[in-house]
Amino acid sequence: MRERYASGISDDTAKKMIELLNANLANVIDLTLDGKQCHWNLQGKGFIGVHQLLDDTADRIREISDTIAERIVILGGQPNGLASRVAKDSILDDYPTDITEVDQHVREITDRYKKVAETLREAIDTAGDAGDEDTADLLTEASRIIDKDAWFIGANAPKK
């Protein structure tokens, strides 16, 4: 392992947290790319509002991936955000290329936001159980931001 900048954390806990954070990093990066795919491809009623909103959500989610990656470094690990690795490890399937309507895109990207937030929430418990409250706190903030953006994006589609 590299130098650890957070003291009072055992090797075992640091190793677990690095793995946990790297797993979530892949999902968050994939979600960032999906957001752009959606931003570019949606068409129809309500286009401009969702298109512009997705610029704001992209900024927020990029900030989250940066915070996760930097925590990995602080714990003495190596973040891996390479495209090949994200493609291999992300929990998200490829974003569909056969949808066009705003409503379809809104539902698709909202479901993806929810999935990533759910995985982050599971990781909060893992981090808390391992005794790394700082990582648990980071993941809590991340999932809260993603939940809010799931709402901001999702509320643009009529109720199912």
Ligand SMILES: [Fe+2]
């Ligand atoms: Fe753009």
